[in-house]
Amino acid sequence: xxxxxxxxxxxxxxxxxxxxxxxxxxxxxxxxxxxxxxxxxxxxxxxxxxxxxxxxxxxxxxxxxxxxxxxxxxxxxxxxxxxxxxxxxxxxxxxxxxxxxxxxxxxxxxxxxxxxxxxxxxxxxxxxxxxxxxxxxxxxxxxxxxxxxxxxxxxxxxxxxxxxxxxxxxxxxxxxxxxxxxxxxxxxxxxxxxxxxxxxxxxxxxxxxxxxxxxxxxxxxxxxxxxxxxxxxxxxxxxxxxxxxxxxxxxxxxxxxxxxxxxxxxxxxxxxxxxxxxxxxxxxxxxxxxxxxxxxxxxxxxxxxxxxxxxxxxxxxxxxxxxxxxxxxxxxxxxxxxxxxxxxxxxxxxxxxxxxxxxx
Numbered sequence: 001x002x003x004x005x006x007x008x009x010x011x012x013x014x015x016x017x018x019x020x021x022x023x024x025x026x027x028x029x030x031x032x033x034x035x036x037x038x039x040x041x042x043x044x045x046x047x048x049x050x051x052x053x054x055x056x057x058x059x060x061x062x063x064x065x066x067x068x069x070x071x072x073x074x075x076x077x078x079x080x081x082x083x084x085x086x087x088x089x090x091x092x093x094x095x096x097x098x099x100x101x102x103x104x105x106x107x108x109x110x111x112x113x114x115x116x117x118x119x120x121x122x123x124x125x126x127x128x129x130x131x132x133x134x135x136x137x138x139x140x141x142x143x144x145x146x147x148x149x150x151x152x153x154x155x156x157x158x159x160x161x162x163x164x165x166x167x168x169x170x171x172x173x174x175x176x177x178x179x180x181x182x183x184x185x186x187x188x189x190x191x192x193x194x195x196x197x198x199x200x201x202x203x204x205x206x207x208x209x210x211x212x213x214x215x216x217x218x219x220x221x222x223x224x225x226x227x228x229x230x231x232x233x234x235x236x237x238x239x240x241x242x243x244x245x246x247x248x249x250x251x252x253x254x255x256x257x258x259x260x261x262x263x264x265x266x267x268x269x270x271x272x273x274x275x276x277x278x279x280x281x282x283x284x285x286x287x288x289x290x291x292x293x294x295x296x297x298x299x300x301x302x303x304x305x306x307x308x309x310x311x312x313x314x315x316x317x318x319x320x321x322x323x324x325x326x327x328x329x330x331x332x333x334x335x336x337x338x339x340x341x342x343x344x345x346x347x348x349x350x351x352x353x354x355x356x357x358x359x360x
Contacts (some may be wrong), residue, residue, distance in 0.1 A: 001061055001210030002068050007218075008051025010035045014058060014083075018070045029079040036086055046094045046222075047321070050338075053218040053225060056091065059084040060228040064157060065209065088229055095226065099317040101310050107302035109295030116242075116290045116312055120249045123316050126323035129254035131330065132261035138203070141262060143336050145200050146212045147326070150224050152196040153209045156182035158224075159244045161231030170296030171241065174288045178248065181281055195274040199262075202271035215337040219325060223318045230311055238304030241297050242311030245289035250315065252283045 003019070006012035013032045036055070043049045061067055062075040074080060102119060105111035132144060151158075156179050163179070166172040184190030197207030206212070230240035259275035269276070294312070298305045329336040 001065060001213065003070075004054060004058065004210070004213045006051075007054045008039070010039050010051045011054045011058065014055050017080075018058070018067065018074060029083070032083055033086070036083060040086075040090050046090060047098075047318075048218045048222075050218045052087065053221040056084065056087045056225050057221045059087070060225060060232070061210075063228070063232060064154060088233070091222075091225065092229060095314055096310070099310065099313050101306075101313045104305055104309060107298045107305045109291050109299050112295040112298045112305070112308065113290040115309065116245055116249060116294060119309075119312060119316065120246065123250065123320075126320065126327050127254075127257075128323045128326055129257035129261075131327060133257035133264070134261070136261050136330070138265050139341070140330050140336075141265065142203050142205060142341055143330075144258075144326075145196075145203060145205060146337060146341065147216055147220050147322075149196070149200060149207075149212060150210075150216055150220055151227070153193050153207065155191075155193045155196065158227035158231040159240060159247075162237050162240045162244075165234050165237040166241070166297065167300055169300055170292050171294075171300060174292035174296060175241070175244070178244070178285050178288060178293070181285070192274065192277070195277060199271050199274045202267060212337075215339060215341070217325070217336075217338055219318070219322055223322060226314055226318060230314075236307060236311075238297065238301070238307030239311030239314070241304075242294055242308035242313075243315055245286075245294040245308075246312035246315040248285040248289040250319070252279050252286065255279045 003015060004011075006015055010032070013035055017029070017032060036052075039049070039052055040046070043052060046052060058067065059080060062070070062080070066072060066075075102115060105115040128144070132141065136144065159175070160179055163172065163175060166175060180186075182192050184192070184194070188194060200207045227240070227243060230236045230243055255275040255278040259272040259279070262272045262275070294308050298308055326336045335341070
């Protein structure tokens with residue numbers, strides 16, 4: 001992924017350290033740690049802190065496809081891992097304090113599945129999908145795709161971290177079954193990330209991973225960061241399993257509305273195929289995810305039950321916050337991006353000092 005534009009002192013310092021590793025660099029790890037501590041102490045809202053969420057996002061990207069110009073060895077630099085752990089602890093703490101979690105069921109497959117289905121059914125977050133189906137303009141459809149592209153262009157990767165961390169058994173088999181579909185069953189043209197790229201291209205957008213990273217707000221990065229947090233920490237394997245379960249269980253119906261919204265503007269089946277595919281696939285996946293993945297894991301490792309439900313609740317909570325921000329902007333006739341899209345290319349984001357927390 002291309003190196004994103006910094007959004008404050010912390011991300012600027014991290015990027016300088018990543019690009020100038022060795023003698024001659026302007027900043028030190030001590031400076032970075034000090035800035036992180038100061039920013040965490042001062043930020044009024046970590047989930048919407050542009051500087052800190054971008055910093056954590058860049059640190060996570062080192063474990064995926066990497067950042068342009070940054071050597072692969074940076075992935076396991078102990079100093080960078082230390083910084084990431086500091087940010088992770090604060091981020092997890094905020095999620096634990098703010099995500100509403102229902103009463104825990106028995107650590108049995110059907111009981112867990114019933115709780116997850118109830119959780120999904122009780123979700124009263126704002127419906128971006130219904131807005132897109134009936135009201136969104138073509139420009140808002142493009143913004144929707146850009147916001148979703150942060151995750152969708154690497155779809156399944158954060159959840160795949162869980163595969164080697166689950167015990168051999170029902171949950172692991174279920175996870176692999178779901179992920180095999182996400183990766184197209186071994187056919188590159190059917191990979192869901194590839195299909196999403198085709199949808200973006202159908203609206204004149206660039207489908208390169210991270211191409212629009214400078215336009216997406218902190219809360220979008222936070223949603224992606226939550227998946228990486230859960231997936232990259234073995235102790236949180238219950239949370240990543242619950243996250244995927246809720247993700248699959250709340251996908252089928254919204255995707256039918258998304259497809260309707262794109263067709264309303266005359267886009268072809270090539271553009272809507274990504275959504276059409278998810279309507280069918282996720283209707284099957286939700287049963288596997290609830291009963292076999294989440295329920296099977298809870299039965300095999302009852303000590304993970306609380307995290308399974310927490311991971312599922314996190315999906316709904318962050319989606320609600322994202323939906324509120326998107327719809328508020330669109331209904332006011334404003335862009336939901338950090339800066340309006342200019343002719344299909346990213347414009348320069350205008351991040352205020354307030355938006356960047358106290359570190360800008």
